[in-house]
Amino acid sequence: MSNGSERGPPIVSLSAAFAASPSPMLVADARAPDHPILWANDAFLRQTGYPADEVLGRNCRFLQGPDTDRSSVEEIRQAIAAGRAVSVELLNYRKDGTPFWNSFTLTPVNDEQGLAFFVGAQVDTTLAHTNAERTIALGTALDRKTAMIHEIDHRAKNNLQVISSLLLLKARRTVGGETREALEGMAERIGALSVAHRLLCAGEDGSHFELTEFVSELVSEFEAGMADDRVRIDSDVDTVTLPASMAAPLALMLHELVANALRHAFPGGRHGRISIFAKRAEVGLSIAISDDGIGFDVAAQNETGFGRSLVEMVSRQLRGTVRWLPMGSGTRVEIAIPLRVA
Known part of the structure; x- marks a missing residue:
């Protein structure tokens, strides 16, 4: 049984x-x-x-x-x-x-x-298919939007290069003096903005950029435009990912400070060094540009100067602060910029 x-x-x-x-x-x-x-x-x-x-x-x-x-x-x-x-x-x-x-x-x-x-x-499985189709549609729309943003950035970069070239052409045809220097300075600043756009176009999504690569690209642009190697540009920059909205202001600020040092700190064929320092700090981002040139009176106001006003204006745009510090030999500019917590 x-x-x-x-x-x-x-x-x-x-x-x-x-x-x-x-x-x-x-x-x-x-x-x-x-x-x-x-x-x-x-x-x-x-x-x-x-x-x-x-x-x-x-x-x-x-x-x-x-x-x-x-x-x-x-x-x-x-x-x-x-x-x-x-x-x-x-x-x-x-x-x-x-x-x-x-x-x-x-x-x-x-x-x-x-x-x-x-x-x-x-x-x-209708719901699963519907969600999958929506995901595909959203992905396609996002790809199109990203491609459009890249195209806009690419065109903006090209337009900036054209404007910079036109200003340089006009400067060369202008008799030397303040007008010519102003045109050349504007052309260089627009060129710095073009570098910022180029880096954003090269990124994967165009919404962020790496500070180390950004500074390295700007330094390369300066070195390419220098007639000799009597002034060395060093950089010590942390790897920090920043939002694309900071690219243009930072490009203008860094360009202005380095360009002013190259233009005024080493007269008469003097040799020297410019240092770019950028680190993540408690305040957010700590940036310092220093040189070992002849220095200048930070208390004096240059009525015809534009560079210092531009740096301070851009710093305020980034909600940061600027300190101009004389040194025993040269000048140091310290900038503190708050960063949003991701």
Whole structure:
């Protein structure tokens, strides 16, 4: 006499469980022509919107419609012909014509004589498909927006280069004096802005830039424009990621300070060094530009000068502070800029 563990599952209980299952299920006759549906649970009827009398006796292809993928249908047909299980995702249609994505699994069931039934289970994946389509659409829109921003930055950079070239051309045709110096200075400042745009265009998203690379690029521009190597430019810069909105003000500020040092700190062929220091600090970003040149009277106001006013104006724009410090030999300018916590 066998014990209970050797007995098969209670068929009536399994049938009741399938009928009460929240997952849409059906059973099709594997031996009858066209494999008609013999049974479908209430969840299947609710999902498809068909009453039982319009489901039983039909092949489940009645759920297919104009946009149902024919390759998925062919995959099901081949699995049925071979008597093997298959899982596909295809677009089906409810009785009212509403489409829904259906993750469909078909499993063959054998009896003593061989293949007898196909058991089908369905999962409505419409929401997942809708979310995926929205994600793809948003990604496409973001890619287009990023490409547009890069294109705008690229055009802005080119326009700045053209303006700088025009100012330099005008300066060369202007008799020496304050007007020529002003034109040359403006051309150089616009060139610094062009460098900032070039770095932003080269970035992955154009919304941030690396300070180390930024300073290195500006130094390279200065070195390329120097007639000799009597003045050396050194830099000690932390790797800090900054928002793109800071690129133009920083470019103007750093350019102005280094350009002024090159122009005024080393007269008469004097040799020297300019140092650029930028570190992450408690205040946010600490920047110092120093030189070992002849220095200047930081208390004196140059009525015709523009560079100092520009540096202080840009510093205020960044909500920072500037200190002009005389040294035993040369000048040091310290700038503190608060940074937003990301």
